[in-house]
Amino acid sequence: MSEFLQFLFSGITVGSVYALVALGFILIFNASGVVNFAQGEFVMLGGMITYFTYSAGVPLAAAAVFAILVTCLAGVALNKLAIGPARGASVVSLIIITIGASIFLRGLAQVVFDKQLHRFPSISGDDPISIGGATILPQSLWIIGGALGAFLALYLFFSHTLTGKAVLATANNKLAAQLVGIGTNNMMTLSFALSAAVGALGGVLMTPVTLTSYDVGLTLALKGFAGAILGGMGSPFGALAGGLLVGLIEAMTAGYISSEYKDAVAFIVILLVLFVMPNGLFGRSALERV
Amino acid sequence: MNGISVRTATLLALAVIILLAPVLFPSSFYYRVGALIFINGLAAMGLVVLVGYAGQVSLGHAGFSGIGAYACALGPVHLGLPPLVCVALGAAVSGLLAFLVGRPILRLKAHYLAVATLGLGILIYMVINNEGWLTGGPDGMTVPSLGVRSLLKGYGIKVTSSEMWYWISGVVLLAGAFVALNLHNSPAGRALRSLHDSEVAASTIGIDVARMKLTAFVISAVYASVAGSQVALMNRFVTPDVAGFMHSVELLTMTVLGGAASVLGAVVGATILTALPQVLTVFEDFEHVLLGLIMMLVMIFLREGLVPSLARRMRRSAP
Amino acid sequence: MRLTNLSRAMTLTLGAAVAALALPAQADIKIGSSLAQTGPASFLGDPEAKTLKMLVEELNANGGVNGEMIELVMYDDGADANKARTFATRMVEDDEVVAVVGGSSTGATMAMIPVFEEAGIPFISLAGAVVIIDPVRKWVFKTPHTDRMACGKIYEDMNKRGISKIGIIGGTGGFGKSMHGQCVDVAPDYGIEIVAQETYGPKDADMTPQLTKIAGAEGLQAVLNPGFGQGPAIVTRNYAQLGIDVPLYQSHGVASKSFIDLAGDAAEGVRLPASALLVADKLPDSDPQKSVVVGYRDAYMAATGDSVSTFGGHAYDGFKMVIAAIERAGSSDPAAIRDEIEKTTGFIGTAGEVNMSADDHLGLDLTAFRMLEVKNGEWTLVE
Numbered sequence: 001m002s003e004f005l006q007f008l009f010s011g012i013t014v015g016s017v018y019a020l021v022a023l024g025f026i027l028i029f030n031a032s033g034v035v036n037f038a039q040g041e042f043v044m045l046g047g048m049i050t051y052f053t054y055s056a057g058v059p060l061a062a063a064a065v066f067a068i069l070v071t072c073l074a075g076v077a078l079n080k081l082a083i084g085p086a087r088g089a090s091v092v093s094l095i096i097i098t099i100g101a102s103i104f105l106r107g108l109a110q111v112v113f114d115k116q117l118h119r120f121p122s123i124s125g126d127d128p129i130s131i132g133g134a135t136i137l138p139q140s141l142w143i144i145g146g147a148l149g150a151f152l153a154l155y156l157f158f159s160h161t162l163t164g165k166a167v168l169a170t171a172n173n174k175l176a177a178q179l180v181g182i183g184t185n186n187m188m189t190l191s192f193a194l195s196a197a198v199g200a201l202g203g204v205l206m207t208p209v210t211l212t213s214y215d216v217g218l219t220l221a222l223k224g225f226a227g228a229i230l231g232g233m234g235s236p237f238g239a240l241a242g243g244l245l246v247g248l249i250e251a252m253t254a255g256y257i258s259s260e261y262k263d264a265v266a267f268i269v270i271l272l273v274l275f276v277m278p279n280g281l282f283g284r285s286a287l288e289r290v
Numbered sequence: 291m292n293g294i295s296v297r298t299a300t301l302l303a304l305a306v307i308i309l310l311a312p313v314l315f316p317s318s319f320y321y322r323v324g325a326l327i328f329i330n331g332l333a334a335m336g337l338v339v340l341v342g343y344a345g346q347v348s349l350g351h352a353g354f355s356g357i358g359a360y361a362c363a364l365g366p367v368h369l370g371l372p373p374l375v376c377v378a379l380g381a382a383v384s385g386l387l388a389f390l391v392g393r394p395i396l397r398l399k400a401h402y403l404a405v406a407t408l409g410l411g412i413l414i415y416m417v418i419n420n421e422g423w424l425t426g427g428p429d430g431m432t433v434p435s436l437g438v439r440s441l442l443k444g445y446g447i448k449v450t451s452s453e454m455w456y457w458i459s460g461v462v463l464l465a466g467a468f469v470a471l472n473l474h475n476s477p478a479g480r481a482l483r484s485l486h487d488s489e490v491a492a493s494t495i496g497i498d499v500a501r502m503k504l505t506a507f508v509i510s511a512v513y514a515s516v517a518g519s520q521v522a523l524m525n526r527f528v529t530p531d532v533a534g535f536m537h538s539v540e541l542l543t544m545t546v547l548g549g550a551a552s553v554l555g556a557v558v559g560a561t562i563l564t565a566l567p568q569v570l571t572v573f574e575d576f577e578h579v580l581l582g583l584i585m586m587l588v589m590i591f592l593r594e595g596l597v598p599s600l601a602r603r604m605r606r607s608a609p
Numbered sequence: 610m611r612l613t614n615l616s617r618a619m620t621l622t623l624g625a626a627v628a629a630l631a632l633p634a635q636a637d638i639k640i641g642s643s644l645a646q647t648g649p650a651s652f653l654g655d656p657e658a659k660t661l662k663m664l665v666e667e668l669n670a671n672g673g674v675n676g677e678m679i680e681l682v683m684y685d686d687g688a689d690a691n692k693a694r695t696f697a698t699r700m701v702e703d704d705e706v707v708a709v710v711g712g713s714s715t716g717a718t719m720a721m722i723p724v725f726e727e728a729g730i731p732f733i734s735l736a737g738a739v740v741i742i743d744p745v746r747k748w749v750f751k752t753p754h755t756d757r758m759a760c761g762k763i764y765e766d767m768n769k770r771g772i773s774k775i776g777i778i779g780g781t782g783g784f785g786k787s788m789h790g791q792c793v794d795v796a797p798d799y800g801i802e803i804v805a806q807e808t809y810g811p812k813d814a815d816m817t818p819q820l821t822k823i824a825g826a827e828g829l830q831a832v833l834n835p836g837f838g839q840g841p842a843i844v845t846r847n848y849a850q851l852g853i854d855v856p857l858y859q860s861h862g863v864a865s866k867s868f869i870d871l872a873g874d875a876a877e878g879v880r881l882p883a884s885a886l887l888v889a890d891k892l893p894d895s896d897p898q899k900s901v902v903v904g905y906r907d908a909y910m911a912a913t914g915d916s917v918s919t920f921g922g923h924a925y926d927g928f929k930m931v932i933a934a935i936e937r938a939g940s941s942d943p944a945a946i947r948d949e950i951e952k953t954t955g956f957i958g959t960a961g962e963v964n965m966s967a968d969d970h971l972g973l974d975l976t977a978f979r980m981l982e983v984k985n986g987e988w989t990l991v992e
Contacts (some may be wrong), residue, residue: 003821006851010817017814035401082586089593091400092347096546097589099539104582109577115655115913118837119871126873129849135817135850209846211871213840215651219812222408222535229405236763255818258782259807264416267409274406275394276632319702322695419781422790428783429715429738430690451727452698464636521691526723529690529716567692568699578647 002133007255008248013140015247016147017210020202021224022231022239024148024195029233030171031191033091034083039224041105041218042196046203048109051118060120061256067198074105074171075196076189084188102217109214122208139208146205147240150198154236167191230270232283241282246270276277293476294377297471298349300554304467321452327557327564328459329520329601332466334544334556336513338472341542343479344506345486346396349404349538350411354384355518356418356533360425362522366434373436377519379510384404388511389504396503411538419530430529433522455524462520463557470553473509482506486551514541546589549595558596637677638941640665640931641706643696643721645713648687649782649811652838654713656865656909656921657735658683663712663912664928674935682706686717688783693717697724707941708934710927712736713920714783722749731934731947733927737919742970750950750970752921752926752960754837754884754978756788757795759861761832762882762978764799772830772856776805776823778816778844780836784862785811788835804829809840816840817847820990824853829833831855837862842871849875856880861978865918869986880991882922882978886922886959887988901957922959930956930963
């Protein structure tokens with residue numbers, strides 16, 4: 001029992017990290033139809049900027065806020081300078097652009113910062129909390145809380161605010177949205193800024209547990225993307241559930257089957273789910289227009 | 291246009307480049323870069339069929355390169371097969387795997403398809419990386435020699451490994467281009483390309499959409515596999531990186547950068563992504579920043595890819 | 610019409626690429642290096658590259674070797690075997706280097722070996738696995754201890770403490786996987802029984818499931834973690850979180866001060882085999898390595914601001930051996946340099962005393978390894 005609990009805690013912690021990345025993915029995807037492979041770099045920027053600002057003597061909380069703001073700017077710049085000018089390009093071209101952006105940001109981080117591993121202190125210390133014979137770190141609770149908080153905020157934003165609905169309308173049908181007077185460009189900018197902020201928040205929360213370096217982004221992007229797809233690219237709930245599921249599958253596989261093939265099992269589950277449900281667990285199918 | 295078809299023009303252009311480029315080579319190292327370009331170009335050509343003709347995306351094709359490469363590493367040691375048979379074996383295994391998983395995977399659309407192919411590639415990579423008793427694990431394994439050079443030596447001809455592979459991969463590239471171009475003009479190719487515009491429309495005029503997509507998937511897997519085999523035989527050493535996600539991304543980028551529907555574009559894309567890192571080494575730490583920047587700029591300003599965009603501009607400016 | 614346009618476009622592209630590639634450079638003695646400055650092994654390649662740059666500057670400022678300047682030709686292979694192979698060809702065919710120090714990872718090293726063997730260029734690898742020098746190849750040498758030796762050193766220490774049943778949690782990267790295999794291999798020689806084995810991916814964020822399983826193994830007396838990068842730091846933190854109370858052994862792959870910073874209090878009591886470099890200050894003055902390791906450590910920290918790591922030390926040893934060989938040979942002929950490298954005896958490097966011979970292209974023994982333990986946030990010598 002205590003073993004199972006331990007696997008569960010591990011799965012939820014890691015899954016929450018993936019969920020934060022997945023939430024970032026669907027924010028941009030909903031607004032622009034672009035899958036942003038530079039999402040992992042937002043997470044990296046969140047962690048790295050916080051670390052370097054903090055080491056320069058700035059209090060941790062201020063450093064974190066600063067990192068999130070700078071990452072927001074990076075998100076807006078990505079939209080204005082790369083995604084915006086390429087509007088109307090094919091899905092594959094847009095994928096290549098975001099992969100280019102990811103290589104660019106990683107390269108920049110390696111020059112501006114360094115290639116070492118970094119960590120800053122946990123928010124509530126490192127004394128593990130014991131529950132039913134298993135242990136969990138206070139920082140893990142922060143990560144889980146961060147994922148739930150981000151999900152809740154986005155859910156309320158999309159379903160209860162006019163701006164949120166305007167973003168969804170932009171995603172659904174850009175021309176129609178423009179016709180009813182929605183500033184679609186602003187909506188796009190907002191989505192990229194929010195997505196970058198969620199990613200950076202993930203970076204700030206996870207670094208005390210998982211460490212950070214210039215190249216942490218790629219793996220996170222892959223896992224987060226997988227989570228978002230498993231949940232059904234589109235709804236915040238799907239992203240949260242998908243991210244958590246990928247984390248749980250990994251932990252349970254490592255615990256009960258084989259640690260060597262835990263990533264493989266996660267992808268096999270995703271493939272099987274997609275074979276049965278081509279739009280993920282919670283996604284709606286879209287009709288192709290001819 | 292002088293009555294020369296795109297097919298003949300492309301084949302001639304490729305043949306001329308392969309034959310004449312060595313005139314400019316100051317050292318044997320350039321043959322190596324040339325060979326890598328041709329090998330990558332072959333894999334990218336397979337993706338032209340899948341991405342450019344059929345409009346499907348793949349983020350896992352390096353997995354098939356991995357199968358081709360390890361077939362050449364394992365076949366001679368464990369099955370006692372000659373290297374050339376192993377190339378065929380790798381291609382057969384890749385094609386069969388693509389055939390088996392292709393149908394369920396290709397039902398998926400756009401990003402769902404991207405993740406499914408990504409997962410497939412990662413699964414192949416993990417098997418190669420984890421089963422160290424068979425594959426040598428992440429440290430890789432030695433690949434037996436093709437034996438062509440010792441054969442040539444017997445006739446008194448001495449060539450470096452890079453030179454020999456330049457010519458071998460050049461010929462294979464031409465053959466690959468020939469097949470891809472013929473496919474383009476065949477009825478099957480036209481059916482394939484009709485999917486690119488609209489699968490629903492294609493199916494209403496009686497095209498078996500699922501079968502056409504599967505055909506493209508299998509062809510592209512075989513191309514990637516043969517490319518992987520060549521890398522393994524040329525380097526005589528192979529590591530799991532050949533099947534890695536980054537290599538999949540590289541192959542897709544080559545395809546799209548050059549112009550996803552253009553066979554010549556595949557070679558241009560391969561040239562850029564293979565030669566550029568060699569040029570960028572002079573920028574040391576800024577190498578990756580520039581590579582990312584160039585990828586973004588090309589896709590933003592020449593979004594159909596280099597060859598189609600440039601060809602259009604030239605046509606416009608030509609009298 | 611279209612034909613000429615297209616082919617013109619192609620020739621131009623290719624021509625431009627070729628022209629940019631052909632960068633003529635003339636220097637006195639060229640030494641090549643291909644390292645994993647980025648990518649999954651940048652943890653190794655980064656300090657190695659910085660060390661080589663620093664040493665070349667230092668040497669040239671002091672008048673070079675035999676009155677000639679050294680030019681360092683360095684490439685970043687990202688630990689990718691195919692790229693490393695291409696750079697190896699480039700160094701031999703295009704740059705025409707006389708010796709090569711490099712190859713951060715075993716995969717990259719093994720891919721480059723055939724090029725240097727065929728061209729006859731001496732090659733000192735900085736990678737760990739024993740396959741690089743066993744069997745001995747004419748032109749290939751290496752400076753780091755083999756992973757097999759690290760396993761032996763750890764098992765010796767376990768024997769002394771009466772430990773015989775252990776669990777292994779290894780990274781699936783090249784370094785971890787190779788050492789994991791070697792440790793399983795030599796365990797019977799030391800009477801060690803492995804009661805549990807688990808692995809983790811190089812970028813994994815949490816290893817508590819694997820450690821929980823290992824902790825549940827019958828009769829467990831210690832846990833060994835081969836790997837480098839962030840993995841060992843996270844394993845160490847998870848180990849403390851789970852409150853596992855048997856000793857934890859790390860490998861020589863974590864050997865830098867940053868491990869202690871990253872793992873924090875959890876690192877207390879962790880033991881590992883390492884070179885003298887990490888305990889430079891704590892060595893007795895009579896230790897022949899003392900002046901070498903203190904000198905390198907101070908110079909590296911002054912030049913880069915980073916804390917020193919064992920991996921940079923491997924590059925230091927390799928470069929110094931090549932320069933000494935050029936000096937002794939009195940020429941920059943690759944064959945002469947090779948012969949002199951093979952004759953290296955009594956060379957005191959960061960890894961220990963090196964005595965090469967025709968059938969030993971490593972020249973180190975187990976005594977060069979020190980067993981270290983983390984106490985009060987510092988590396989200390991055991992005994």
